[in-house]
Amino acid sequence: MESLRIYLKKTLAFLNKVGHGISYVWFLFPVIFYYGLRGTWHNMETSPKVTDSYLDILFWTFLFFIIALVFLFRRHKPVQLCLAVPVGVLMFFAVIATGMALASAPTSFAEDHPIPQGLAYHMPKIEGEDLREGVNPSDTTTFLQLRRSYQGGIYEYSFFYPSLPEGTIWLQCYEVTENLPLSKSKIKKKSSQEVEGTDHFACLVDARQFTIYEGDWGDCYAARIEVWFRDKQGKKRKLAEKIYGVEGWMR
Numbered sequence: 001m002e003s004l005r006i007y008l009k010k011t012l013a014f015l016n017k018v019g020h021g022i023s024y025v026w027f028l029f030p031v032i033f034y035y036g037l038r039g040t041w042h043n044m045e046t047s048p049k050v051t052d053s054y055l056d057i058l059f060w061t062f063l064f065f066i067i068a069l070v071f072l073f074r075r076h077k078p079v080q081l082c083l084a085v086p087v088g089v090l091m092f093f094a095v096i097a098t099g100m101a102l103a104s105a106p107t108s109f110a111e112d113h114p115i116p117q118g119l120a121y122h123m124p125k126i127e128g129e130d131l132r133e134g135v136n137p138s139d140t141t142t143f144l145q146l147r148r149s150y151q152g153g154i155y156e157y158s159f160f161y162p163s164l165p166e167g168t169i170w171l172q173c174y175e176v177t178e179n180l181p182l183s184k185s186k187i188k189k190k191s192s193q194e195v196e197g198t199d200h201f202a203c204l205v206d207a208r209q210f211t212i213y214e215g216d217w218g219d220c221y222a223a224r225i226e227v228w229f230r231d232k233q234g235k236k237r238k239l240a241e242k243i244y245g246v247e248g249w250m251r
Helices: 002-024 028-043 048-074 078-102 184-191
Strands: 144-148 154-161 167-175 193-195 202-211 221-231 236-246
Touching: 002 048, 028 048, 028 078, 048 078, 144 221, 144 236, 154 236, 167 184, 167 202, 184 202, 193 202
Parallel strands: none
Antiparallel strands: 144 154, 154 202, 167 193, 167 221, 221 236
């Protein structure tokens, strides 16, 4: 216990020394921050991977600048604080503005997960196309029908099936090359549909909307759309699956 106390004391002394050192060069961090900010905005629309590198620069320089402010205060440097605090406020608002811009900036998800060559997949129906068209009771591959809604990444699905007891139907979606779950909790919640029991082939889900968030408008990747069912006793089973070329919704 005593050795732990000594270790913590030495660690705090070291961090305190580092913090003091950082406060002596506080003026360097806004310069580095500007470099990261400029790189982030310059690459935001063209290179998501490069943007991530510049974001790392933004994060660490802003963090070290805050530490420098704390130690300037501890060192009782009012003149330097009067200069540093307004700069810190500008950096803070720059971070907020950058975060808002990044919310609608493209990502590299589709680029990082290209559709495998030779993979057989379907494309969603276009907006306004009839989801009931092409359904064949003797062809299980037609039971799930997907349609693109008013924006990329937003879809509507209908599901047809023979006799089924009362329960709940929902979707689970996965990127096919790495089996990555897509918008897992949100898709399950939005796609869930309570169904009444039926003893014949019927449309159990009619044009229910859900959103895939991974990816960007216009950039397709392959996703396995699975239809799951849970009866009133809690027993779950997969009813169908189908591979679609999908895109993500840009918030």
